[in-house]
Amino acid sequence: MFDFSPDDKKKFYEDLENLDKTDSEREDEGHLESIRLLRGSPTHLSTSRGSFTGRRVARTLTAFDQNAHRAISRESSSRHFPLSLIRSQSEPQPMQPQISLSHPREKSVSFRHLGLKKSASSSSLSSREMAPASKSIHEKGKGKKRSRPTQEIQLAQIFQGLVFFFVPNNTHNNARRMRIELAQKRGAIWAKEWSTAQITHVIADKDVKYAWLLSHLNLTEIPSNISVVSEHFIPDSIAAGLQDPARPRYRIEGQVVQPPNRTAVELPAESDRSLQVKPAKKDVSLTGPDTQSTVVASSIGTAVLHDALNDSTRASKSNRNQAQYNDELAQVIKETKPFAHLPLSDESDDAGADQPDDLDHEEGPPRKAPRLDIASEASVDKWQKSFQCMHKNEGNLERQNPNAYTIGILSEMAQYYDNGHDDFRLMSYRRAVASLQKCDTLITTKDQALKLGRVGPSIAEKIEEIVTTKGLRKLENAKSDPREVAIQLFLRVYGCGKALAEEWYAKGYRTLEDLEKEKLTSNQRIGVDHYEDFNTRIPRAEVEAHGKVVMDALEVVAPGYKATIMGSYRRGTKDCGDIDMLITKENTAVETVATVVFEQLVPYLTETGFLVASLATPHANGGTKWHGASLLPASSLPSGSKPLWRRIDFLVVPESEMGAALLYFTGDDIFNRSMRLLASKKKMRLNQRGLYKDVIRGPNRERLTEGTLVEGKSEQGIFEALGVPYRPPHHRICG
């Protein structure tokens, strides 16, 4: 009765084996010398408060400036589908949608071991080993640290061969994350990108409306071979066997009821064209009108065939199952989140938060025409004001800020959104903190906070909570959530981002030592080995010392070359995350400067013992940057103290691009993004090399033409050309 492909079967047994092993047994190779993470000398991990900067905010989406984008014109007809899921037909397609029966299985399934994560968007099912799902997740107060692995693998693979797409398709919400993980554990594949060809089910959150879903997916219609179901589908199926997607219970709001016999093959003409071939998705046409009826297994394993439109017979029973399941899920959630209220990312928690979540839709309604001729100063002024870069962002660096405590807490809070959760929120927190920083009166109430600007209802409330209760519940929750703690830990290893951190967590890793079981990339290796060093901020004076070493070396190796310390140092912060150096020489081509720097300076400093690791070396034609690590000579320090490994970056710049490079390399990142967005609103483009005009952009603000250079040499010139009053470096602290 089971329909396993050979691959699946093989994997199943591999998983079985893995699950029985203990961690130590599983260790692939006898990584002999266990790397000592804690060095002899006591270094402190100073998560410096005042000048908080998170890890770099994640790329795609980030919050900041207001939208002047209403002004930008757009193609409303744009239709983009991520192609990443498209695969060649030759690859095995593990799909047997309609027929899978649930295994007969234990009544009481353990939900404890979540965390297996199939790499869904990667094409092959069998690709990755599954981790030992042997760690219990949260054992708040309960004695059992480790559950018995063997009994936990008896999960019926009821979703085997099914490909789920969730809406929203992320794990920001704990309940949804739970559903996704549960589904995966039972054989489902989580499609991270939309793919008409592969996805079998769309699982929508209960509050998602059908119309919103369509626009979210950029579809006019859901292909008939894909079932749209509400979130209940997952728990129900787990509790009572694979459910019929057509049940009214799984209908989402605003969904039209499909007639029982529809022609199966119609695919959305438009959307699929770009996706060319697809492995003719399990002949939907062959299954005919019965496509939507499905075999449903009762909880004792007896299969019953139900007519799609007639599920009344089963109603009461599945309700019971449903209830039972809900209990189980509720329990999981409770175990996972000891403080179920105020979870780190709960959609219902925060004001107007993320129903639509992130996710780049294409466009909604067609935009109004641009109307921004740069000439019309008056009108320009208005919308421009909303950009951060238009304002003085003085740090209030010196004197003690009355809001220091609040700032500290909020900054800490922001850390937890760093990469892991919402990049939007992270940016908002940073901006709010910056607002507080330049405020010199103590903020105690919501209303005061709201007046600051860049502080909205949500953070305002938190500020009030902080000053009145001296704490922030949400932060305490995060801190006491082992998942958050572990993810945060991993995110701080250089070379580990959100994806890997979650993968590691899912594999049961909780400490840096656990990572020794993993094959790390060379950069990650360094990141782990020098975890503490890299996460320790660098006092200004030490930054200068590193800078001096480089400058002195240049004197020797390449006289006439000039090095300048950039980044947070140039902004005047009292400590820095790394050392950023710009290297240039007058009247000299970049290629020349680059050659000298990368083939002479770097090797020289490496021999000296100053440069101790290289993390990224120029690769592209005209590569201009080098990332690595440096170490001050012990002789230069007070005796007894050991130098720390520091992150150091070189950027090679020709004279003609000095202005843009200064601008870029001075930051901060939020300021830069603000400037760049402003540029794009003016049909221009700003990068580390210059400001360009007449840039043509496509649908997603995607750049279609390079544009022509306006200014690159003078930093001030760029401000002028953009119509932004010049801001000295210390006024560019926006986050």
Added chain:
DNA sequence: TTAGCCGGTTA
């Protein structure tokens, strides 16, 4: 309801 910088390197 919507959008949120831009580019280079690694594997």
Added chain:
DNA sequence: TAACCG
């Protein structure tokens, strides 16, 4: 190409 970094 996706993930990561600045």
Added chain:
DNA sequence: CTAA
């Protein structure tokens, strides 16, 4: 999370 924020501002438009």
